[in-house]
Amino acid sequence: MLGFIGRRLIIAIPTIVLISIFVFALQKLLPGDPVLAMAGEERDPEVLEFLREKYRLNDPIPQQYLHWMGGVMQGDLGVSLRTRQPVLELIAEKLPVTIQLAVMAMTIALMIGIPAGILSAVHKGGWIDWLANLFALSGLSVPNFWLGIMLILLVSVKLGWLPASGYQPLATDPLRSIQTMLMPAFVLGTGLAATLMRHTRSAMLGVLRADFIRTARAKGLRERTVILKHALRNALVPIVTISALLFGELLAGAVLTEQIFTIPGFGKMIVDAVFNRDYAVVQGVVLCTAVAFIAMNLAADAAYRWLNPRMREQG
Amino acid sequence: MHAEHPRLLSVDGLSVRFRHHPANIVDDVSFTIGAGETLCIVGESGCGKSLTALALMGLLPKPAAQVAAGRAVFEGEDLVALDESRMSDIRGNRMAMIFQEPMTSLNPAFTVGDQIAEAVRRHRGVDRAAARGRAREMLEQARIPAAEKRLDEYPHQLSGGMRQRAMIAMALANDPALLIADEPTTALDVTIQAQVLRLIRQLQAERGTGLLMITHDLGVVAETADRVAVMYAGRIVEEGPVAAIFDDPQHPYTIGLMGSVPSLGRRSGRLETIPGLVPTPEAMPRGCRFSTRCPFAAAVCAETPALTEIAPGHRVACARAPIELRVAEDAA
Numbered sequence: 001m002l003g004f005i006g007r008r009l010i011i012a013i014p015t016i017v018l019i020s021i022f023v024f025a026l027q028k029l030l031p032g033d034p035v036l037a038m039a040g041e042e043r044d045p046e047v048l049e050f051l052r053e054k055y056r057l058n059d060p061i062p063q064q065y066l067h068w069m070g071g072v073m074q075g076d077l078g079v080s081l082r083t084r085q086p087v088l089e090l091i092a093e094k095l096p097v098t099i100q101l102a103v104m105a106m107t108i109a110l111m112i113g114i115p116a117g118i119l120s121a122v123h124k125g126g127w128i129d130w131l132a133n134l135f136a137l138s139g140l141s142v143p144n145f146w147l148g149i150m151l152i153l154l155v156s157v158k159l160g161w162l163p164a165s166g167y168q169p170l171a172t173d174p175l176r177s178i179q180t181m182l183m184p185a186f187v188l189g190t191g192l193a194a195t196l197m198r199h200t201r202s203a204m205l206g207v208l209r210a211d212f213i214r215t216a217r218a219k220g221l222r223e224r225t226v227i228l229k230h231a232l233r234n235a236l237v238p239i240v241t242i243s244a245l246l247f248g249e250l251l252a253g254a255v256l257t258e259q260i261f262t263i264p265g266f267g268k269m270i271v272d273a274v275f276n277r278d279y280a281v282v283q284g285v286v287l288c289t290a291v292a293f294i295a296m297n298l299a300a301d302a303a304y305r306w307l308n309p310r311m312r313e314q315g
Numbered sequence: 316m317h318a319e320h321p322r323l324l325s326v327d328g329l330s331v332r333f334r335h336h337p338a339n340i341v342d343d344v345s346f347t348i349g350a351g352e353t354l355c356i357v358g359e360s361g362c363g364k365s366l367t368a369l370a371l372m373g374l375l376p377k378p379a380a381q382v383a384a385g386r387a388v389f390e391g392e393d394l395v396a397l398d399e400s401r402m403s404d405i406r407g408n409r410m411a412m413i414f415q416e417p418m419t420s421l422n423p424a425f426t427v428g429d430q431i432a433e434a435v436r437r438h439r440g441v442d443r444a445a446a447r448g449r450a451r452e453m454l455e456q457a458r459i460p461a462a463e464k465r466l467d468e469y470p471h472q473l474s475g476g477m478r479q480r481a482m483i484a485m486a487l488a489n490d491p492a493l494l495i496a497d498e499p500t501t502a503l504d505v506t507i508q509a510q511v512l513r514l515i516r517q518l519q520a521e522r523g524t525g526l527l528m529i530t531h532d533l534g535v536v537a538e539t540a541d542r543v544a545v546m547y548a549g550r551i552v553e554e555g556p557v558a559a560i561f562d563d564p565q566h567p568y569t570i571g572l573m574g575s576v577p578s579l580g581r582r583s584g585r586l587e588t589i590p591g592l593v594p595t596p597e598a599m600p601r602g603c604r605f606s607t608r609c610p611f612a613a614a615v616c617a618e619t620p621a622l623t624e625i626a627p628g629h630r631v632a633c634a635r636a637p638i639e640l641r642v643a644e645d646a647a
Binding site for chain 2: 210211212214215216217218219220221222223225230233234307308309310
């Protein structure tokens with residue numbers, strides 16, 4: 001298993017390098033100049049030139065990339081062109097927020113999506129299936145910003161149960177922190193639950209037709225054991241895949257939801273950075289997201305080998 | 316009827332119906348199995364023999380198929396009338412089943428030992444260690460070499476023959492009184508087929524298990540059966556001791572079936588085939604369901620023939636039986 005993870009990590013390196021080149025190049029194609037944004041109203045040519053020199057914007061692009069990459073290797077993601085804060089520091093500030101939101105949203109998604117998918121597959125064609133599909137359809141079609149605003153209106157304004165916005169770090173006041181995150185996590189989570197439910201349902205429907213399910217029933221096992229042990233274990237492979245991808249997406253930040261609930265996560269930071277042509281921040285965040293995605297995929301691959309013994313013999 | 320075998324299962328008028336199908340797919344099927352006895356149900360694919368077995372196990376694909384009529388009394392209880400909870404206490408315990416496809420009938424995600432031990436724990440309420448011990452013992456009885464090691468292997472690490480042996484070990488782990496085997500050798504290599512059949516026979520004889528063997532292979536019938544029931548289009552058309560069915564078949568379908576078996580030695584002419592196809596449920600003829608393909612069909616065949624005893628223990632559902640006599644009458 002360790003050998004497998006080691007091999008996969010080595011394969012991940014060129015992937016990350018390619019992504020970084022791609023992001024670096026794509027940014028340079030964008031119209032707009034960060035120096036103009038920094039220099040303010042006056043735009044003194046000398047100041048502009050000074051800034052360009054300082055941030056090496058006059059160097060050939062490959063050289064700029066190598067310089068940046070050299071820094072990354074040493075744990076230096078550069079400095080924000082706008083706030084002059086180190087990018088690493090900015091990320092370290094936002095990452096816990098995004099991770100907390102992602103974990104809470106994912107927990108809600110899994111807790112709703114998987115049971116709903118199992119129930120609707122087992123009762124295919126019945127009213128439970130119909131209800132679950134209705135939920136999935138609404139989950140997929142109701143936009144997050146609308147649901148978020150409606151929730152604030154109902155839960156915070158009318159009922160006064162939860163704070164409408166604001167963020168409290170988990171370390172300083174855990175209860176308050178979870179309270180403030182509950183609604184945004186719910187908004188994100190129900191949307192993902194719909195996707196998860198659909199995938200769980202179709203995976204379970206496929207497995208429930210398998211011969212080994214008939215064998216399990218022929219042994220006299222209780223239906224609960226047949227479904228939750230024999231069927232679910234085999235249906236988990238696609239569910240794990242989709243969960244890993246969804247979690248990766250959550251780690252990249254949720255722009256609209258963060259905006260509505262004024263949560264200082266990745267989503268807002270990257271949008272601001274793109275608008276300001278804050279190259280160093282965009283690169284840093286994208287690199288960070290790419291690493292998170294690769295890590296999630298690696299975790300999913302490791303999970304397959306646990307779920308499916310046939311894959312353990314392959315390298 | 317068979318004094319040497321106390322009665323274990325007696326099926327009476329069993330019918331299975333599919334939703335939206337006009338005719339019963341299994342129609343008015345009756346037979347008995349004595350303790351330690353082997354009954355082979357033989358017939359071509361789609362004749363309803365597997366559905367009969369699944370109906371007895373309470374494993375029909377619901378809600379598409381269901382038992383429409385009949386009784387199946389097993390050790391004093393009517394299986395058709397039992398609720399799911401009681402039925403699941405019997406399944407895998409007093410009555411067990413092995414299936415045609417050893418490659419797909421075991422769960423790929425769990426070890427062989429796990430899957431056998433699970434059945435033991437479910438019905439005997441023993442702890443993990445005892446169940447594992449029983450699983451190893453069963454693998455040994457199923458003549459699986461290195462049983463201890465096999466316990467921790469996954470199905471994909473076993474060959475088809477070994478998997479079928481593991482299925483047999485699983486089915487017999489709780490010493491069932493009745494074993495239903497649905498084409499257990501069809502998916503195996505010919506050399507393995509004989510070994511697996513021999514194993515089933517041996518274990519059955521050691522334990523006095525009743526066996527309902529479902530097959531389309533007359534070789535398997537000759538090898539295993541005490542009695543044979545021939546099914547055609549959902550009905551039993553002939554039933555009797557194995558010798559009578561092979562030596563003196565009375566139903567035109569059985570006669571055709573026997574004629575279509577290749578045998579060693581000089582062959583005279585072509586292998587017999589039965590003309591036509593099995594009727595679909597939509598086009599099921601009234602009366603005798605074989606009448607559309609029968610060379611001896613007559614006006615009387617428009618009425619459903621009853622299974623009638625023509626010799627001790629030998630019953631046939633044909634208005635024209637015994638055929639030789641009727642054909643001679645027709646000619647006269």
